[in-house]
Amino acid sequence: xxxxxxxxxxxxxxxxxxxxxxxxxxxxxxxxxxxxxxxxxxxxxxxxxxxxxxxxxxxxxxxxxxxxxxxxxxxxxxxxxxxxxxxxxxxxxxxxxxxxxxxxxxxxxxxxxxxxxxxxxxxxxxxxxxxxxxxxxxxxxxxxxxxxxxxxxxxxxxxxxxxxxxxxxxxxxxxxxxxxxxxxxxxxxxxxxxxxxxxxxxxxxxxxxxxxxxxxxxxxxxxxxxxxxxxxxxxxxxxxxxxxxxxxxxxxxxxxxxxxxxxxxxxxxxxxxxxxxxxxxxxxxxxxxxxxxxxxxxxxxxxxxxxxxxxxxxxxxxxxxxxxxxxxxxxxxxxxxxxxxxxxxxxxxxxxxxxxxxxxxxxxxxxxxxxxxxxxxxxxxxxxxxxxxxxxxxxxxxxxxxxxxxxxxxxxxxxxxxxxxxxxxxxxxxxxxxxxxxxxxxxxxxxxxxxxxxxxxxxxxxxxxxxxxxxxxxxxxxxxxxxxxxxxxxxxxxxxxxxxxxxxxxxxxxxxxxxxxxxxxxxxxxxxxxxxxxxxx
Numbered sequence: 001x002x003x004x005x006x007x008x009x010x011x012x013x014x015x016x017x018x019x020x021x022x023x024x025x026x027x028x029x030x031x032x033x034x035x036x037x038x039x040x041x042x043x044x045x046x047x048x049x050x051x052x053x054x055x056x057x058x059x060x061x062x063x064x065x066x067x068x069x070x071x072x073x074x075x076x077x078x079x080x081x082x083x084x085x086x087x088x089x090x091x092x093x094x095x096x097x098x099x100x101x102x103x104x105x106x107x108x109x110x111x112x113x114x115x116x117x118x119x120x121x122x123x124x125x126x127x128x129x130x131x132x133x134x135x136x137x138x139x140x141x142x143x144x145x146x147x148x149x150x151x152x153x154x155x156x157x158x159x160x161x162x163x164x165x166x167x168x169x170x171x172x173x174x175x176x177x178x179x180x181x182x183x184x185x186x187x188x189x190x191x192x193x194x195x196x197x198x199x200x201x202x203x204x205x206x207x208x209x210x211x212x213x214x215x216x217x218x219x220x221x222x223x224x225x226x227x228x229x230x231x232x233x234x235x236x237x238x239x240x241x242x243x244x245x246x247x248x249x250x251x252x253x254x255x256x257x258x259x260x261x262x263x264x265x266x267x268x269x270x271x272x273x274x275x276x277x278x279x280x281x282x283x284x285x286x287x288x289x290x291x292x293x294x295x296x297x298x299x300x301x302x303x304x305x306x307x308x309x310x311x312x313x314x315x316x317x318x319x320x321x322x323x324x325x326x327x328x329x330x331x332x333x334x335x336x337x338x339x340x341x342x343x344x345x346x347x348x349x350x351x352x353x354x355x356x357x358x359x360x361x362x363x364x365x366x367x368x369x370x371x372x373x374x375x376x377x378x379x380x381x382x383x384x385x386x387x388x389x390x391x392x393x394x395x396x397x398x399x400x401x402x403x404x405x406x407x408x409x410x411x412x413x414x415x416x417x418x419x420x421x422x423x424x425x426x427x428x429x430x431x432x433x434x435x436x437x438x439x440x441x442x443x444x445x446x447x448x449x450x451x452x453x454x455x456x457x458x459x460x461x462x463x464x465x466x467x468x469x470x471x472x473x474x475x476x477x478x479x480x481x482x483x484x485x486x487x488x489x490x491x492x493x494x495x496x497x498x499x500x501x502x503x504x505x506x507x508x509x510x511x512x513x514x515x516x517x518x519x520x521x522x523x524x525x526x527x528x529x530x531x532x533x534x535x536x537x
Contacts, residue, residue: 013485020478027471034467038460043233046269046398048226049113054400060101061265063448067124068093068439069186070364074141075379077177083426087378088434091140094182095130098440099123103220113230115240119222120263124213135182142185143412143433144178145210146194149357151417151424152334153204159355160197161206164418172197186436188214197355202347204355207491212410212436221282224263236399237262241278250285250348253327260287264392264401271307271396284361285349286328288315296393298403301449303416304459306393306402316342316368334358342369343432346410358413364388364437365409376431397456402444409437 030037045053057063070092080086102118153159160168168174172192180189188211197205207214223243229236239259239481240246247257261269261278268277273292280287289312296308319326319338329338330348335358339345346359366373367383373378381387392402411432416424 010485010488013481013488016062017478017481017485020474020481024471024474024478027467027474031464031467034460034464041455042269042397043229046266046400047113047229047233047236048116049228049230051254058102059105061442063442063444065098065100065440065442066127066130067095067096068130069097069147069436070094070438071140071142071182071185071436072380072434074143074177077141081176081425082467083428085376085378086433089379090381091138092132092201093130093439094132094135095127096124097127099125104223107228113228115225116228117223117225119220120224121220122216123218124216129314133182133462135186139178139179139181140182140185141179142435143414144175144191145212145357145412145435146175146191146197146205146355147176147420147423148412148414149334149355150174150193150197151415151420152358152413153355154417154419156203156334157336158332161202164201165419168193168196168200172422176423176427183525185211186213186219187211206342224282226262236268237266238268239263242280248285248349250330251328252331256286258329262405264406266401267309267394267399269397269399270307271394271399273307276312277309283350284344284346290392290518291322296391296403298393298449299443300446301402301444301453303453304395304402304449309392309394310390318370340370340373340432342366342373343411360411360413360432362409362411363390364407364439366434376429377434380434394437395452395456398452400452401442402449402452403528404440404442406440407437410435433529 014504035327048058070090071094072088073091074080074086075089075434076084076087099122101121103121105116105118107113107117108115128134150159150165151485154162154165168341172195174193177193178185181529188209190208194205195208200209213512223241224239225241225244227238227240238261242248242259246259247254248259250255251257258364259280261280264279264281267279267290271277275292278287278291279290290309291312293308293310296306298304314322314324317325318341319329321341326338328345330345333345333347334356335345335347339360343360343362346361350359362369362373363383365380365383367371367388367389388407390407391405392401395402411434413430413432415430418430448506
C-alpha cells in the first residue's frame with residue numbers, strides 16, 4: 001500500500017515539474033523576444049490602416065493647429081520712391097485655427113492596404129481672441145505683387161510686352177505699393193492692372209485676384225499617395241507620388257526634383273541620435289533633409305523623451321558654396337537664377353501663368369540668411385533661434401511629431417523695369433522685400449502625451465517585470481519539484497523488494513517465512529515447538 005502511494009506521488013510531482021518546465025520555457029521565450037513583440041505591436045499601432053491607433057487622428061487630427069501671420073507694413077513709401085532705404089513695421093499676429101482633414105481616401109485595393117491616396121484640405125478660421133486686431137478693418141501698406149510680377153515679366157520676356165503693358169495702363173493705374181485691409185492682402189482682392197491683363201491676355205494673367213494666401217483656404221491639395229507602413233514600418237508615411245507624379249517638374253536636376261520622405265507630420269520610426277530624415281514640402285515643391293539636433297523638451301510633458309529635429313546647415317547654403325543646391329536653381333525663374341544664402345525659390349512652384357512674381361521663402365526675418373538681406377531693410381525685428389527658427393519635436397520610437405513650430409517668411413524680389421521707370425521713380429535698388437511671415441504651431445495636450453507615455457514606456461515595463469517575476473517563480477518551483485522528484489526517485493529505487501516485486505517489511509529481523517503457531521500447553525514458555533508439535537527435553 002505504501003509503495004503504491006509513493007509511486008502515485010512520484011507521478012504527480014513529475015507531471016507538475018513538466019508543466020512548470022513548459023511554463024518556464026514559455027516565459028523565457030517571451031522574455032528573449034519581448035522587444036521584438038513590443039516592436040511588432042507598435043508597428044501595427046502606427047501603421048496608417050483602418051482600426052490602427054493613429055488612423056482616426058491621421059484622417060482628422062484632434063491636436064489644435066494655430067496659423068499665425070505677421071505682416072511687414074511699409075512705413076515710408078514716398079521716401080522709397082525717392083531712393084531711400086525701405087522701412088517696415090512688423091504687425092501681428094493674426095491667428096487662424098486650422099481644420100485639417102483627409103478627403104477622397106482610397107486604399108490600394110480591397111485587401112491591399114500597402115498604400116493610400118487622398119487629398120488634404122485645410123480650412124482656416126480666424127481666432128479674434130488671439131489676434132492682435134481685426135484683419136477686416138486693419139489696413140496695411142504692402143508691395144503690389146501683380147505690378148512686381150509684370151515688372152519681372154517684362155525684364156524676363158515672359159510677361160506682357162512693352163506695348164501690351166502700355167495698353168493695360170489705359171485701363172488701370174500701375175503702382176508699386178497698395179494700401180488695403182489685412183484680410184484682402186492675405187486672402188485675395190481684385191487688382192486693377194491684373195484684372196485688365198486677365199481680360200486681354202488670360203494666358204499670361206490667369207486670375208484677376210491676388211493675395212499671399214489666395215486659393216489656400218478650404219481647397220483640396222493633392223492627390224498624395226503614401227506608404228501605409230503595413231509591409232515595412234520604416235516606410236510609413238513616405239510619399240510615393242504627389243499630384244500623380246513621383247517627381248516635381250520645377251528644378252534643374254533629377255536629384256532636386258525627387259520627392260523624398262513624408263509630409264512632416266510623421267517621420268520614420270526608431271529615430272536615433274545621429275539619424276537623418278527627409279520631408280517633402282509641397283508648398284515649396286522640394287524635399288528637405290532633416291537631422292536630429294539633440295534632446296528636446298515638450299510643453300505639456302516632462303516624461304516623454306523627444307528629439308529636436310531641424311534642417312541641415314547645408315540646406316541654406318548658396319550653390320556657389322554647396323554645389324548640390326545648384327539643382328534648386330530654377331531654369332525659368334523671374335528672379336535671380338540662384339538665390340542667395342537662406343532663400344528658396346517659390347515662383348516656379350506656387351505662381352501660375354507667364355506673369356509670375358519672383359517670390360522666395362526663408363526663415364522669418366531672414367534668420368540664417370545672407371546678412372546683406374537684412375541690412376537692405378530698416379525696422380526688422382532681430383531674429384533669434386527662439387522666435388524665428390523652425391522647430392520640430394519627435395518621439396523617437398514612433399516617429400510621431402508631438403510639438404512643432406513651422407516658421408516661414410515670404411519675400412519678393414524687386415528690380416526696376418525700364419518700361420516702368422515712371423512708377424519706380426528713383427527706387428533703383430534690387431532687393432528682396434519681405435511681405436509676411438507665418439508660424440504654424442501644434443502642441444499635443446498633456447492627457448494625450450500621458451497616455452502615449454503610458455503605452456510606450458510604462459505598460460511594457462510593467463509587463464516585463466510581471467514576466468520576469470512569473471519566470472522566476474515558475475523556475476524556482478520547477479527546481480524545487482525537480483529536487484523532490486530526484487529524492488523520491490532515489491528512495492523508491494533503493495527500497496528492498498521481495499522476489500515478486502513487493503517491498504520488504506519494515507521489520508527486517510523477522511524472517512519472511514516465519515509462521516507463528518499456537519503455543520503448546522505442555523511446552524516451556526518462550527520455546528517454540530518444532531514441526532510435528534513435540535518438544536525435546
